[in-house]
Amino acid sequence: MTAPVIELRSATKRFRSGSGGVHTAVQSLSMTVRPGEFVAVVGPTGCGKSTTLSLVSGLEPPSEGQALVRGENVSGIPEGVGYMFQNDAVMPWRTVLDNVAAGPRFRGASKAEARKRAEIWVDKVGLGKFGGYYPHQLSGGMRKRVALAQTLVNEPEILLMDEPFSALDVQTRALMQDELLRLWSGTGAAVIFVTHDLDEAIALADKVVVMTASPATVKATFEVGLDRPRDVEEIRMTPEFQDVYREIWQSLKEEVDKTRERSSAGV
Amino acid sequence: MSEAIAVGTPKREVSVAVSAVRKRRIKVWSIRAALVVLWLASWEIAATYWIDPFYYSKPSQVWLKLVEWFTQGTSFGSIWANMLVTMEEAVGGFLLGALAGVVLGILLGRSPLLAEICAPFIKAVNAVPRIVLASLFLIWFGLGLQSKVATAFILVFFAVFFNAFQGAREVDRNLINNARILGASRVQVLTTIVVPSATSWILASLHSAFGFALIGAVVGEVVGAEQGLGLLIARSQGNFDTPGIYAGMIVITVLALVAEALLTALEKRLLKWRPPAAHTEVQI
Numbered sequence: 001m002t003a004p005v006i007e008l009r010s011a012t013k014r015f016r017s018g019s020g021g022v023h024t025a026v027q028s029l030s031m032t033v034r035p036g037e038f039v040a041v042v043g044p045t046g047c048g049k050s051t052t053l054s055l056v057s058g059l060e061p062p063s064e065g066q067a068l069v070r071g072e073n074v075s076g077i078p079e080g081v082g083y084m085f086q087n088d089a090v091m092p093w094r095t096v097l098d099n100v101a102a103g104p105r106f107r108g109a110s111k112a113e114a115r116k117r118a119e120i121w122v123d124k125v126g127l128g129k130f131g132g133y134y135p136h137q138l139s140g141g142m143r144k145r146v147a148l149a150q151t152l153v154n155e156p157e158i159l160l161m162d163e164p165f166s167a168l169d170v171q172t173r174a175l176m177q178d179e180l181l182r183l184w185s186g187t188g189a190a191v192i193f194v195t196h197d198l199d200e201a202i203a204l205a206d207k208v209v210v211m212t213a214s215p216a217t218v219k220a221t222f223e224v225g226l227d228r229p230r231d232v233e234e235i236r237m238t239p240e241f242q243d244v245y246r247e248i249w250q251s252l253k254e255e256v257d258k259t260r261e262r263s264s265a266g267v
Numbered sequence: 268m269s270e271a272i273a274v275g276t277p278k279r280e281v282s283v284a285v286s287a288v289r290k291r292r293i294k295v296w297s298i299r300a301a302l303v304v305l306w307l308a309s310w311e312i313a314a315t316y317w318i319d320p321f322y323y324s325k326p327s328q329v330w331l332k333l334v335e336w337f338t339q340g341t342s343f344g345s346i347w348a349n350m351l352v353t354m355e356e357a358v359g360g361f362l363l364g365a366l367a368g369v370v371l372g373i374l375l376g377r378s379p380l381l382a383e384i385c386a387p388f389i390k391a392v393n394a395v396p397r398i399v400l401a402s403l404f405l406i407w408f409g410l411g412l413q414s415k416v417a418t419a420f421i422l423v424f425f426a427v428f429f430n431a432f433q434g435a436r437e438v439d440r441n442l443i444n445n446a447r448i449l450g451a452s453r454v455q456v457l458t459t460i461v462v463p464s465a466t467s468w469i470l471a472s473l474h475s476a477f478g479f480a481l482i483g484a485v486v487g488e489v490v491g492a493e494q495g496l497g498l499l500i501a502r503s504q505g506n507f508d509t510p511g512i513y514a515g516m517i518v519i520t521v522l523a524l525v526a527e528a529l530l531t532a533l534e535k536r537l538l539k540w541r542p543p544a545a546h547t548e549v550q551i
C-alpha cells in the first residue's frame with residue numbers, strides 16, 4: 001500500500017467560543033488519504049468538517065496532534081494544495097478569466113501564459129462565453145464553476161472541496177458532479193470532499209468517512225467499491241449503490257439525530 | 268451591460284425606457300434651474316428694496332465683480348494665476364495626504380499590533396482642531412506654497428486614513444485565504460486582495476477629501492499668503508467688499524465641482540466591477 005499523502009494523527013482543534021469559553025471543533029481525529037484517492041466526508045451540520053479541511057490546508061494549526069502532508073508536518077500552506085471554500089471566494093473586482101488566471105499569476109507565470117491556461121479551464125467548466133463577465137453578472141452555479149476552474153488551473157495534487165455543490169439545483173449539481181469526476185480522473189489528485197449529501201458522497205468517492213456529532217471525530221469509514229468511470233445519475237440506480245447507502249446511512253443517522261436533539265434542547 | 272439589455276429585450280421597449288429616463292432628467296434639471304433663478308431673483312429684489320446691499324450684496328454686483336476679475340484681473344494679478352496657485356496647493360496637499368492616508372491606513376489596518384500601538388496618538392492628533400495648524404505652518408513654512416500644502420495635507424490625511432484603515436480591516440477573510448491557497452505571497456495578498464477591497468472605501472473618502480484640501484488651501488491663504496483665492500477673499504473682507512467674498516466663493520465652488528466630477532469619473536472607472544445598482548442611485 002502506498003504511503004498516505006494526507007494524514008491526520010489524533011488532531012484536535014479548539015476555538016475560543018463567543019462567550020469566552022473554549023469550543024472543541026475537532027477531537028482527536030485520525031484519517032489518511034492515499035495519492036489519487038477520493039475521500040468523501042459526511043457528518044451533521046456544524047460538527048467540524050470545514051475545520052478538518054482547514055487543518056489539512058495549513059490555514060489553521062491543530063491545537064493538539066498532527067496534520068501531515070506527504071509525511072511532513074503542515075506549517076503554512078503545503079505545496080500543491082487546492083481548496084474550494086464553502087463560501088464564495090471569487091474576487092468580485094476581477095472578470096471570470098482574470099479570476100481563474102490568478103493562481104498561475106501568483107505562482108509566477110507570465111501574463112500571457114496565465115491567460116492561456118485560464119482560457120483552457122474556463123472552457124472546461126463550460127464558461128467559455130463568459131470570460132469577460134464580472135462575478136455579480138453570473139448565477140450562483142456559474143460562480144461555483146469559476147471557483148472550480150480557479151482551483152483546478154493550479155493542477156493541485158491535493159484537492160480539498162467544502163460542499164462545493166450544495167448551493168446548486170439538482171440538475172446542475174449532477175452535471176457538476178460528472179464534470180468533477182471527468183476533470184479529476186487521470187490527474188492522480190487526492191481529494192477530500194465534504195458534503196451533507198450522502199448520495200453525492202457515495203456517487204463520487206472511493207471511501208466515505210462518517211463524522212460524529214460535534215466535536216468531530218471519525219465514527220466509521222466505508223469503502224465504496226463501485227467501478228469507475230461512473231455516471232453519477234445511473235450509478236444511483238444500481239443495487240450495489242443502494243446497499244452501501246443503507247449501510248452508511250445507519251451510521252450517519254445516529255449522529256444527525258444527536259445533533260438535532262442537542263439543538264432542540266438548546267445546547 | 269447595455270449590450271445585454273439590447274440583446275435580451277425588443278428594441279421598442281428599450282427605446283421607451285431610454286426616453287423615460289431622458290424625460291425624467293429634463294424634468295429634474297429644469298426644476299433645478301428654476302430654483303436657482305427664483306433664489307437669485309428674490310435675493311436681487313430683496314437687496315434692491317429692503318435689505319442693505321452693502322452687507323448682503325446682490326447677484327448683479329457679484330456678477331460684475333466676477334466680470335471685473337476675469338477681464339481686468341484682481342489686485343493680486345490675473346484671476347487665473349490666483350486660481351492656479353490655490354489649485355496647486357490643494358492638489359499638492361490632496362495627493363500627498365491621500366497617499367499617506369492610504370498607505371498608513373492599509374498598513375495599520377492589516378497589522379493589529381501596529382494599530383494598537385498607534386491608536387492613542389492618532390486619536391490625540393485627530394482631536395486637535397486641525398485648522399488652527401494653518402497658523403503654525405505659516406510660521407514654519409512661510410507665506411509660500413508649502414504652508415498651504417501642509418494644511419491641506421493634514422486635513423486630507425485624516426479623512427482618507429480612517430476610511431483606508433476601516434476598508435483594510437473589513438476585507439473578507441475568505442478572499443484572503445483563497446488567495447493564499449492559490450499561491451499568493453503576503454505582498455500579493457496586499458496588492459490583489461486588500462487594496463482592491465479597500466478601494467471603494469478609499470474612493471468614497473476621496474470626494475470629501477478634495478473638499479478638505481481646498482478648505483486647507485484657502486484657509487492657509489486667508490491666514491497669510493502672497494497670492495490665491497483665499498487671499499482675495501481675505502482682502503475683500505478687509506475692504507468691506509462683500510461682492511468680492513461672494514465672487515471668491517463662487518470660483519472656489521466651481522473648482523470643487525470640477526474636481527468632484529473628475530473624481531466621480533475615476534471612481535466609475537475603478538469600480539466598474541460593481542453591480543450597476545450601486546452607482547445609478549442618487550449620490551450626494
Ligand SMILES: Nc1ncnc2c1ncn2[C@@H]1O[C@H](COP(=O)(O)OP(=O)(O)OP(=O)(O)O)[C@@H](O)[C@H]1O
Pocket residue numbers: 015016017023024025043044045046047048049050051052086214
Ligand atoms: N474561526 C472559528 N472561531 C471560533 N469557532 C469556530 C471557528 N471556525 C469554526 N468554529 C466552530 O467550530 C464548529 C465546527 O465548525 P465547522 O465550520 O468546521 O463545521 P462544519 O462541519 O463545516 O459545518 P457545516 O456542515 O454547517 O458547514 C462550529 O461550532 C463553529 O462555531
Ligand SMILES: [Mg+2]
Pocket residue numbers: 049050051086162
Ligand atoms: Mg462547513
